[in-house]
Amino acid sequence: MRKAMSFAGGLLLVASALRGAPGAANQPAAETAPPAVSTASATPVLEVPADQSRQKAYSHGRYALYFVNVFWGMLVLYLLLTTGLSARLRELAAGVSHRNSIVVFLYTLAFVLFTSVVSFPLDFYGGYIREKRYGFAHQTPLGWMGDWAKALAVGIVFGGIFAVVVYAVIRKFPRGYWLGASAAAILFVVFTMAVFPVFIAPLFNKFKPLQPGPLKQRLLEMAHAQRIPAREVFEVDASRQSGHTNAYVAGFLGTQRIVLYDTILKTDTPGEIFAVMGHEMGHYVLNHLWKGIALISLSILFGAWLIKTLFAPLAARHPEWGFREVSDPAGLPLILLILSVYQFVLTPADSGFSRAFEHQADAFSLEVTRDPDSLASAFRKFNTVDLSELDPPPWIEFWLYSHPSLRHRVEFCEQWKREHSGS
């Protein structure tokens, strides 16, 4: 289950689709890095290398990059307003056509291109240079940029269509637009989650059925025992981009897919893979997708209400920004700036809900596999292979961690083992 499915992550998803950055490369502690490690021997011992300096350096750099990215994004939006550039982009778009929907689409196109280009150095540093330094990135710089450009194109198409719909709703319902726009945003999130595994992910990677064998058979048996409608287990060539490991059950409304990274097939034993997939299936069976959508919907509604409340007074106070009405696409940076601040303040709540879901999925995995040693040793590999930190600073775990820290997850495995020993 990916970070984008969590609470306010929905807003982030909408905003990042607009910015043409569907990749979560900049988000620390995303699903790609579910930390946790140990082994559940009779005496609980955290069997991780004593020297954790690489893990610390890698993780701490990601936290710092997260904050730099957040504030850089806000600064770019603010500068688009104060320099009058946003109003000028809208004038250029209005010079091409008098049709509102075309003006909105052209404005959004220019906006996404501009914000993506000024964020490129940070994206490239965090998503490629740093990943290469730690041995994760497998692509050439050009290959990485090709994926970046593809993500930008997807962002322009999705963001452009979404913006045209939302601005049409705003023009049609000048008073109650925030409710209509929220409905459109929620539908957009649901639509994106449904099409992601089947139509978007294959743009970046090849998916092929896992080769037949005991591993595949047991995974399908596990899925069917949990009533997950899966006929196939997919292997994705994630090693094309990176050495990071992951697995997920994504999609719904007929697009459900069980996916294993080819990297995890190389690094993890079958027992560890069953434990990880037990966790992923837990998300599915425990309806975390629908619960996540419910939370995202609440978050979107409140964000839209904030825009309704703050947009007009702020625009009236700054005539130099060159727009007054929320229906004017030149105000898009102000809308996104309000949402960015809101999203940032909401991050600890978002992470907290996510950690609760992740903990439930860990517990589910143990109930299904009854193999705490394998789950703990899978967590251990997130420390040794993915360089996830064992003990993040508590405020970082509180603010950013979508998963409980590695130590907390391992301790849970050990506790579960103690409580079920002899049974």
Ligand SMILES: [Zn+2]
């Ligand atoms: Zn998870």
